[in-house]
Structures are given as structure tokens and as C-alpha cells.
Amino acid sequence: xxxxxxxxxxxxxxxxxxxxxxxxxxxxxxxxxxxxxxxxxxxxxxxxxxxxxxxxxxxxxxxxxxxxxxxxxxxxxxxxxxxxxxxxxxxxxxxxxxxxxxxxxxxxxxxxxxxxxxxxxxxxxxxxxxxxxxxxxxxxxxxxxxxxxxxxxxxxxxxxxxxxxxxxxxxxxxxxxxxxxxxxxxxxxxxxxxxxxxxxxxxxxxxxxxxxxxxxxxxxxxxxxxxxxxxxxxxxxxxxxxxxxxxxxxxxxxxxxxxxxxxxxxxxxxxxxxxxxxxxxxxxxxxxxxxxxxxxxxxxxxxxxxxxxxxxxxxxxxxxxxxxxxxxxxxxxxxxxxxxxxxxxxxxxxxxxxxxxxxxxxxxxxxxxxxxxxxxxxxxxxxxxxxxxxxxxxxxxxxxxxxxxxxxxxxxxxxxxxx
Numbered sequence: 001x002x003x004x005x006x007x008x009x010x011x012x013x014x015x016x017x018x019x020x021x022x023x024x025x026x027x028x029x030x031x032x033x034x035x036x037x038x039x040x041x042x043x044x045x046x047x048x049x050x051x052x053x054x055x056x057x058x059x060x061x062x063x064x065x066x067x068x069x070x071x072x073x074x075x076x077x078x079x080x081x082x083x084x085x086x087x088x089x090x091x092x093x094x095x096x097x098x099x100x101x102x103x104x105x106x107x108x109x110x111x112x113x114x115x116x117x118x119x120x121x122x123x124x125x126x127x128x129x130x131x132x133x134x135x136x137x138x139x140x141x142x143x144x145x146x147x148x149x150x151x152x153x154x155x156x157x158x159x160x161x162x163x164x165x166x167x168x169x170x171x172x173x174x175x176x177x178x179x180x181x182x183x184x185x186x187x188x189x190x191x192x193x194x195x196x197x198x199x200x201x202x203x204x205x206x207x208x209x210x211x212x213x214x215x216x217x218x219x220x221x222x223x224x225x226x227x228x229x230x231x232x233x234x235x236x237x238x239x240x241x242x243x244x245x246x247x248x249x250x251x252x253x254x255x256x257x258x259x260x261x262x263x264x265x266x267x268x269x270x271x272x273x274x275x276x277x278x279x280x281x282x283x284x285x286x287x288x289x290x291x292x293x294x295x296x297x298x299x300x301x302x303x304x305x306x307x308x309x310x311x312x313x314x315x316x317x318x319x320x321x322x323x324x325x326x327x328x329x330x331x332x333x334x335x336x337x338x339x340x341x342x343x344x345x346x347x348x349x350x351x352x353x354x355x356x357x358x359x360x361x362x363x364x365x366x367x368x369x370x371x372x373x374x375x376x377x378x379x380x381x382x383x384x385x386x387x388x389x390x391x392x393x394x395x396x397x398x399x400x401x402x403x404x405x406x407x408x409x410x411x412x413x414x415x416x417x418x419x
Contacts, residue, residue: 047069059109062124123253135227170384180369185205195344199333207319213244216319221286238251326368347361390418
């Protein structure tokens with residue numbers, strides 16, 4: 001009995017020592033100053049809730065009064081009146097290709113645990129371990145800035161230019177050369193591997209205007225980002241900047257800018273389901289378009305084009321009137337992007353584009369909208385992968401004379417090609 005008691009005491013001591021070194025599941029290697037800074041930051045980021053919902057996946061979603069959301073902290077939006085939905089109807093073809101193959105639109109996990117009342121919007125609560133896990137508390141919610149580089153994609157009769165953030169890899173379908181007032185597509189949803197806590201991977205739509213190293217950009221899609229969310233679940237995101245991310249912009253509602261109107265969709269919340277290899281496929285239909293009469297870039301979600309919210313075009317310079325570059329595809333960020341060994345963070349499904357349906361990630365029916373008001377296949381267009389040994393991009397149609405799906409992705413490090 002005495003031996004058992006000593007063993008039990010030893011186990012309890014070890015447990016107490018381990019727990020004292022953890023904060024919300026995170027190693028407690030932070031100073032008191034960092035703890036106090038995190039508490040102060042949380043008070044700025046989180047808004048008073050009318051109701052809070054504890055999601056089964058560990059997230060907490062706060063239902064916040066519509067007019068107390070972060071957007072109204074922006075000096076340009078102090079007296080802003082919210083427009084709940086577009087004044088005009090949005091016409092565009094349904095994604096029949098995705099419907100034929102039964103790719104479903106996933107719900108968000110928190111929706112199983114409750115809903116927000118009228119007059120509120122769901123906002124993902126930032127918790128202390130999110131900040132303590134982040135590379136920088138000061139810059140929490142922003143993309144790391146490492147400059148921009150210009151990449152040129154040649155087609156049969158012209159070349160297309162696009163800026164790529166430093167330490168990023170792209171696999172994209174791109175359109176450039178005209179003025180675009182909208183872009184839409186269905187994005188296949190996966191849960192790819194992310195190697196480091198300071199890395200992320202996305203599948204998304206971009207609309208940009210301006211010099212490659214200081215451009216306006218609005219973006220939407222899915223992301224796996226342990227540095228931002230403290231886990232590796234696939235989540236819905238939006239992002240914006242007015243200077244290629246140098247000093248402005250953020251994800252979701254982590255700074256003033258995007259105005260949310262939808263009470264059912266939480267930016268940053270995890271999807272309840274993702275695609276399985278040779279199994280059920282999931283997709284998110286997204287539509288970004290400019291209501292020039294009311295000066296708003298709207299974000300619509302789902303087959304029925306339900307409004308999520310908008311960016312007031314007054315936030316921007318070039319994007320105030322139109323985009324000049326539209327991109328569809330994947331993005332991987334890693335501080336070790338150009339080092340050996342290469343990052344193992346995957347793009348898309350984690351398989352190369354050449355694996356095609358059921359294995360590779362795809363984008364269906366990519367469309368741009370020009371001043372004619374019609375949605376059209378991107379033109380002029382080209383496909384681009386910035387690290388072809390690690391990630392790839394391909395337009396592929398299974399049958400002749402049918403519209404291709406745009407496939408993209410890859411595993412990152414794969415010996416001996418991507419070392």
C-alpha cells in the first residue's frame with residue numbers, strides 16, 4: 001500500500017507540473033507582460049455578446065449586435081448605415097457541373113449548436129491561446145509581410161502579370177487585362193496537411209487592382225491556419241488590404257473594414273465536412289461583385305447567392321471602381337518556403353493537379369463579370385504554379401468540347417523533386 005501511495009503521489013506531482021506548463025493546451029512559456037498584453041488585446045478584439053454559442057468543435061461564437069461589429073471602428077464608417085442585402089438581383093448560371101457530381105455545400109460546425117437572433121451577427125470569439133500561439137500578437141489577424149515579387153504567365157498571344165507575396169507559393173487560374181466587377185466560382189473543400197504552426201494554406205478567389213507591390217485586394221475561400229486559429233481545421237475566411245498587406249487589412253472581422261450582414265455564417269468558423277479521396281466531395285460557391293451604384297463589394301455564399309456582407313468601396317483606391325486582376329486557386333505560406341528542406345505544407349487536397357477528380361482539389365465554373373454585366377469564363381486567362389516541383393495547376397476536361405475544371409495542389413516537399 002505504501003508503494004502504491006508513493007506511486008500515486010509521483011503521478012500527481014507529474015500531472016501538476018505538466019499542467020503548470022500549459023495554458024489552454026499551449027506551452028506556458030510566456031511572460032507576465034505577454035499575458036497582460038493578451039488580455040488587453042482580447043478586450044479590443046471581442047465584442048459584447050447578446051448570446052454566446054459553445055460549438056461542439058471547441059469554438060465559441062458570439063452573437064453581436066449588428067451595429068457593434070468591428071467595421072464601425074473604421075474612420076470612414078463612423079456614420080455608415082448598413083445595407084442588409086443588394087438592391088439588385090444577381091444573375092449567374094448555377095454550378096451544374098458540381099451539381100451533377102453531387103458535390104455538396106458543407107455546413108459550419110457551430111450551426112449544430114445554436115443560432116444567432118435577428119439583429120445580430122455571429123463572430124468567432126478570439127481566445128487567449130489563439131494570441132499566445134500567434135507569431136505576433138501585435139499583428140494578429142494580418143498576413144505576415146515579406147514583400148512582393150512580380151510573376152509573368154505567358155499564353156499563346158500575350159503575357160499576364162501578377163504579384164505574389166514573399167514566401168508564398170501559388171497554383172492559380174488568372175485573368176488580367178480588362179476591368180472586372182465580379183468573380184465567382186465553386187471551390188472544392190479539403191483539409192490539407194500544414195507542417196508548421198507558422199504556416200497556412202488556402203483555396204480562394206482574389207480580386208485586385210493596383211501596382212503588384214501595393215495593390216488593393218479582396219479575397220474569400222477556405223483556409224487551414226494554426227497560427228491564427230490554434231488548430232488545423234478547414235475554415236471559411238475573407239481578407240482585404242489596400243497595400244498588398246504591408247500595413248493594412250486583415251482576415252475576417254479582426255480589424256475594421258468588412259461589414260457583415262448575415263446572421264447564419266460565421267467568418268473564421270470551421271466547416272463540418274470536407275472532401276474525402278474517392279469519396280464525397282464538398283464545395284463552397286462564392287461570388288464577389290461590385291454594386292457600383294451603392295459602392296459596395298458584396299460577398300455572396302451558396303448556390304442561392306446569399307449575402308454574407310460587403311466591403312465599402314470607399315476603403316479602396318483602385319478597387320473603388322473595378323478589379324484588373326482575378327485569381328482562382330491555392331496559396332501556401334511558409335517562412336521556410338525557399339529553404340531546404342522545403343515545407344511539407346500541402347496545397348489543395350495535398351495531391352498534384354494531374355490526379356484530377358476525387359483526389360485533386362478543383363475549382364468549378366470560374367467566372368468573371370465585366371461592364372457588360374454578364375458572367376463569363378475568365379479571359380484572357382492563364383494557369384500558373386510558382387513552384388512546379390512542389391505544387392501544380394492544370395485546366396482539364398474529361399470530355400472534348402466541355403468546360404474544364406481547374407485543378408491545383410500538391411504535397412510540398414516530395415523527394416527527390418521538391419527537397
